[in-house]
Amino acid sequence: MVTFLQKVKQLFLLTIIFTCIILSIIFIHKNPLNLSILNLAKFTKNTDSKYPSSFVWKLTAYPENISYCNFNYGLPEKLTFNESDLSFSPESEKPGKYRVLYDVIRNKHTPEVPEVTYATHVTADFTSYVAEIARVWEGPISVAAFTPQTDLILTLNIINQLCYCLPEMTRVSLHLIFPEENVPRENLVIAKPKNCLVPNSEKLETIRSSNRSVKYPINVCRNVARVASSTKYVLVSGKVKI
Numbered sequence: 110m111v112t113f114l115q116k117v118k119q120l121f122l123l124t125i126i127f128t129c130i131i132l133s134i135i136f137i138h139k140n141p142l143n144l145s146i147l148n149l150a151k152f153t154k155n156t157d158s159k160y161p162s163s164f165v166w167k168l169t170a171y172p173e174n175i176s177y178c179n180f181n182y183g184l185p186e187k188l189t190f191n192e193s194d195l196s197f198s199p200e201s202e203k204p205g206k207y208r209v210l211y212d213v214i215r216n217k218h219t220p221e222v223p224e225v226t227y228a229t230h231v232t233a234d235f236t237s238y239v240a241e242i243a244r245v246w247e248g249p250i251s252v253a254a255f256t257p258q259t260d261l262i263l264t265l266n267i268i269n270q271l272c273y274c275l276p277e278m279t280r281v282s283l284h285l286i287f288p289e290e291n292v293p294r295e296n297l298v299i300a301k302p303k304n305c306l307v308p309n310s311e312k313l314e315t316i317r318s319s320n321r322s323v324k325y326p327i328n329v330c331r332n333v334a335r336v337a338s339s340t341k342y343v344l345v346s347g348k349v350k351i
């Protein structure tokens with residue numbers, strides 16, 4: 110037999126459980142984590158699980174219409190430069206094969222930024238990693254990008270998008286490296302990004318994926334990133350793809 114006391118106890122427990130459920134529903138409905146159903150739909154649709162820089166889509170800085178990067182040479186609209194703006198590679202072994210355009214983006218130095226630069230280098234398909242580095246590294250970041258032929262526009266498009274969306278890009282410097290036969294001779298127009306949905310750069314078709322005879326000058330890239338660092342201390346590293 111269920112006593113009266115047990116019945117009261119059961120009723121009390123049920124009340125508590127229902128109250129919890131109702132409170133949870135109210136809590137979720139009020140959306141304390143700022144997740145809208147629309148955003149979640151976007152997330153599942155436009156990001157296949159998780160890839161480098163996929164976190165950037167959540168940022169809402171873009172509507173402010175400002176770039177966090179200090180661009181040079183007419184960017185972010187149009188890349189224009191003179192022959193005299195180009196440098197030879199700091200690599201002494203094989204002079205003459207590559208040309209460097211330093212400080213296409215120059216990082217903004219502020220006193221609170223630690224005085225250690227992370228020097229790294231990328232190909233177009235690794236450009237998304239710049240966002241991940243900027244997220245975890247608190248000091249300046251010097252990026253040397255190897256940009257033969259059409260890889261240049263692929264790289265600049267992603268970097269430009271990151272510059273509109275990710276405040277940490279203020280600490281990034283970018284240097285471009287061209288094979289001497291691929292130095293762009295015409296002004297390159299860069300489209301303004303429409304949103305912060307950064308594509309997965311690993312899926313980009315780079316020149317090197319179709320033409321294996323285009324060599325990745327890893328030492329040139331590493332040295333460019335290192336010598337272009339603006340601090341006394343430099344940590345040289347990089348995602349290497351050969």
Ligand SMILES: *[C@@H]1O[C@H](CO)[C@@H](O)[C@H](O)[C@H]1NC(C)=O
Nearest residue numbers: 172173174175185186301302
């Ligand atoms: C946004 O930027 C474009 C150039 O990129 C400019 O023409 C436009 O006036 C800007 N809009 C606002 C609201 O600042």
Ligand SMILES: *[C@@H]1O[C@H](CO)[C@@H](O)[C@H](O)[C@H]1NC(C)=O
Nearest residue numbers: 182183189190191192193194
């Ligand atoms: C080209 O060089 C000249 C002289 O060095 C300079 O005045 C001019 O602004 C440069 N043009 C560009 C597009 O950088």
Ligand SMILES: *[C@@H]1O[C@H](CO)[C@@H](O)[C@H](O)[C@H]1NC(C)=O
Nearest residue numbers: 288290319320321322323324
């Ligand atoms: C591949 O790259 C090499 C070196 O840049 C170049 O000489 C060659 O013409 C390229 N081949 C094709 C099919 O584009």
